[in-house]
Amino acid sequence: MDVLWMVPLLLLPLLMWTSSTFVFYFKKFFYVAWMMVLALVGIPFCLLKSGGRDIENMRVIRFLVRHVKYLLGLRIEVSGWEHLQTEGPYVIISNHQSSLDVLGLMEILPDRCTTIAKKELVYAGTVGLICWLGGIVFINRKKTSDAKSVMAEAAKTMLDEQIRLWVFPEGTRNQNGDLLPFKKGAFHLAVQAQVPIIPVVFSSYGNFYLRKEKQFKSGTIKLKILPKIETKGMTADDVASLSDKSFDLMRTAFLEVSDSVIKSNGPLRH
Numbered sequence: 152m153d154v155l156w157m158v159p160l161l162l163l164p165l166l167m168w169t170s171s172t173f174v175f176y177f178k179k180f181f182y183v184a185w186m187m188v189l190a191l192v193g194i195p196f197c198l199l200k201s202g203g204r205d206i207e208n209m210r211v212i213r214f215l216v217r218h219v220k221y222l223l224g225l226r227i228e229v230s231g232w233e234h235l236q237t238e239g240p241y242v243i244i245s246n247h248q249s250s251l252d253v254l255g256l257m258e259i260l261p262d263r264c265t266t267i268a269k270k271e272l273v274y275a276g277t278v279g280l281i282c283w284l285g286g287i288v289f290i291n292r293k294k295t296s297d298a299k300s301v302m303a304e305a306a307k308t309m310l311d312e313q314i315r316l317w318v319f320p321e322g323t324r325n326q327n328g329d330l331l332p333f334k335k336g337a338f339h340l341a342v343q344a345q346v347p348i349i350p351v352v353f354s355s356y357g358n359f360y361l362r363k364e365k366q367f368k369s370g371t372i373k374l375k376i377l378p379k380i381e382t383k384g385m386t387a388d389d390v391a392s393l394s395d396k397s398f399d400l401m402r403t404a405f406l407e408v409s410d411s412v413i414k415s416n417g418p419l420r421h
Contacts, residue, residue, distance in 0.1 A: 224369030231376030
């Protein structure tokens with residue numbers, strides 16, 4: 152009986168070595184659980200630092216999250232850092248593949264920058280609370296009128312408080328090897344505030360993470376920060392062309408960096 156407690160300790164490395172499906176669920180569970188623990192640790196620090204909801208709390212969140220990539224066996228390579236050296240408010244747009252995007256986001260998140268996220272996130276326990284404390288803007292994706300009013304308010308806040316906002320214009324997670332058509336909210340936001348757009352592209356996760364096939368290996372994420380796109384002088388009539396231009400630039404960069412990752416590491420083997 153005294154040795155029974157050793158069985159799980161022996162079984163865990165065996166399963167990690169022999170079952171890719173077990174590894175997938177173990178890493179997913181660990182990621183979610185560890186982020187909740189980090190949020191629990193970070194909440195009192197945010198309250199002590201800012202006394203409540205404040206975009207400056209994103210510094211705390213960024214500091215806490217940056218080590219998580221190592222625990223999951225991931226490496227993040229960034230190019231185009233110089234394009235984030237832009238003064239004043241701006242809108243960052245990026246492609247959206249999974250919750251792992253948070254790791255890349257926190258790797259390069261500028262000061263005084265927060266994100267726009269789905270309203271459901273605020274109910275995600277300690278993670279939801281620390282997101283609220285970090286000033287994350289929550290929108291109801293099911294109600295277009297609500298989303299538009301939130302964006303209009305966000306544009307005013309950007310200018311009044313000199314903040315930056317990170318938006319995922321695809322509107323939902325997508326891991327089909329390409330980009331989904333962009334929704335127009337981020338571009339209306341940038342045009343209303345007359346601030347630049349800075350596109351950020353995450354390479355495909357297909358070389359290490361496949362949700363449907365239950366595969367989660369070690370791997371590399373390449374982040375490419377593209378030159379800013381100015382919106383000064385643009386009006387609502389320019390939003391569609393602005394969206395199309397951003398999509399074309401990001402899609403080209405996505406295919407390029409994804410191909411370079413595959414050439415470096417090879418595709419994920421099943």
